[in-house]
Amino acid sequence: MSNGFDATRLANSATRALRAYDPGHDLPALRKHFGAQIAELGSNENPLGPSPRALEAMRNALKESFRYPDPRGLALKTALAEHLGVDVERIALGNGSHELLILLAQCFADAAHSIVYSQFGFAVFPIATAAAGAQPICVPALPHDHARAPYGHDLSTMLGAIHPDTRIVYLANPNNPTGTWFEDTALAEFLANASRDVLVVVDEAYHEYVDAPGLSSALRFSDEHPNLIVTRTFSKAYGLAGLRVGYLIAHASVVAVVERLRESFNVNNVALAGAEAALADGEHLQHSREFNNAEREWLRGKLESRGYRCLPSQTNFLMIDLGGDASALERRLFERGVIVRPMGGYGLPQTLRISIGSRDENERLLQALP
Ligand SMILES: Cc1ncc(COP(=O)(O)O)c(C=O)c1O
Structure with a gap:
């Protein structure tokens, strides 16, 4: 209940210019909904987990x-x-x-x-x-x-x-x-x-x-x-x-x-x-690096062979550039439990950022793509 009170006007000028972090999809709810079938490729995490x-x-x-x-x-x-x-x-x-x-x-x-x-x-x-x-x-x-x-x-x-x-x-x-x-x-x-x-x-x-x-x-x-x-x-x-x-x-x-x-x-x-x-644990780090880099280039090959343009990457994600609005594709993936990051907020609505997941998740991504 607001009671006519709004603290926004009391915030300092720097804070007034800010907007709260947009967390994107409600991942805990999506995990419940999709269970093991979810592919979480939206936040650039390490699918191998910690050491x-x-x-x-x-x-x-x-x-x-x-x-x-x-x-x-x-x-x-x-x-x-x-x-x-x-x-x-x-x-x-x-x-x-x-x-x-x-x-x-x-x-x-x-x-x-x-x-x-x-x-x-x-x-x-x-x-x-x-x-x-x-x-x-x-x-x-x-x-x-x-x-x-x-x-x-x-x-x-x-x-x-x-x-x-x-x-x-x-x-x-x-x-x-x-x-x-x-x-x-x-x-x-x-x-x-x-x-x-x-x-x-x-x-x-x-x-x-x-x-x-x-x-x-x-x-x-x-x-x-x-x-x-x-x-x-x-x-x-x-x-x-x-x-x-x-x-x-x-x-x-x-x-x-x-x-x-x-x-x-x-x-x-x-x-x-x-x-x-x-x-x-240098060994776990090395394994994570080798897994990611090999998997990223495998996924790049699969995506490019299907006509998707992938940007060069030295990270644990790939950005794909569709050349036109990517929101319909993001929606399609989402409906199939494949969570990727739309880039409209960055001013890149024609692109999607896709984290490198486990082989199983990456295959589910490929299956869900048109
Ligand atoms: C380029 C870059 N810098 C910094 C961070 C922040 O990472 P953290 O706060 O988890 O250390 C991220 C997270 O995605 C990132 O992509």
């Missing part, structure tokens, strides 16, 4: 649930520091990398600043910008028929879009929802020409799947460029999306600023234990 070692560690950590988690997450950060070969002071943990992307804008930008990102870049970038009250500079993406990265980031135009008041540039490499990427040489040139007073955030949520020649990680440039921030996650190749653990690697002074605003217990004790054990 058994992570499951075991999480079960043990449950016993400590009556305690607050370690607010510094030191055991996980130490393991990450060793894994990445960086000092522990250069790592911050997030409740998913989503939280960190938002925190960075909140900590470093406000109404006096602009933030640069690409059209068709990851959806959280404009939200982080709006939540900080900063001015968005959305740079047109590469054209749909670009040979290497259709709809991808146009780094040279993005560089030219940086203003004197720009505080942050968000780049996703590879990018969601396009799956496209840019090579290390392009990033090196971007960093060499960007002012040190602009924080360059490279979102590497899909890094573990990357095997393209010419692409390694932005981390290789972090010693030379203290304004570079890399974000990563345990949600994708590590198979822990439900746990919500992400991290960033940055100059220690960037981490120190983020720590001022980070909620002290943002990563719970089960998540800390699960992520640490997952990091130690």
Whole structure:
């Protein structure tokens, strides 16, 4: 009951400009409806699930649930520091990398600043910008028929879009929802020409799947460029999306600023234990990567042989471009229990984003397609 009261008008101006996250389909209800026949190909999760070692560690950590988690997450950060070969002071943990992307804008930008990102870049970038009250500079993406990265980031135009008041540039490499990427040489040139007073955030949520020649990680440039921030996650190749653990690697002074605003217990004790054990299970990660990359290229072959245009991808999903409105196709798949992600909200209504599922799910997708 509203009683004539509406708190919207009391919200601050940044929040008034935002809309609540659109969760898409009601997945719990769909799981009940379709049972084992559902193919969940909408959220870029790892169909192999978490490492058994992570499951075991999480079960043990449950016993400590009556305690607050370690607010510094030191055991996980130490393991990450060793894994990445960086000092522990250069790592911050997030409740998913989503939280960190938002925190960075909140900590470093406000109404006096602009933030640069690409059209068709990851959806959280404009939200982080709006939540900080900063001015968005959305740079047109590469054209749909670009040979290497259709709809991808146009780094040279993005560089030219940086203003004197720009505080942050968000780049996703590879990018969601396009799956496209840019090579290390392009990033090196971007960093060499960007002012040190602009924080360059490279979102590497899909890094573990990357095997393209010419692409390694932005981390290789972090010693030379203290304004570079890399974000990563345990949600994708590590198979822990439900746990919500992400991290960033940055100059220690960037981490120190983020720590001022980070909620002290943002990563719970089960998540800390699960992520640490997952990091130690290189075999499961390797298996996830090999399964995904082989399955993705198998699915690409099947789709292309049936006339669907698939964009290049270094991720655990494929974007298909129908050249015309994709909503009827999405509806058809949905009715058959195959859940994929329509892209109208991104301004790409002619495309669908399809996560790589188990072989069984991928076959159900192929059966459901006209
Ligand atoms: C490019 C990209 N960055 C970041 C995220 C956020 O991941 P999480 O908050 O689960 O770490 C996602 C999730 O889909 C993503 O696709």
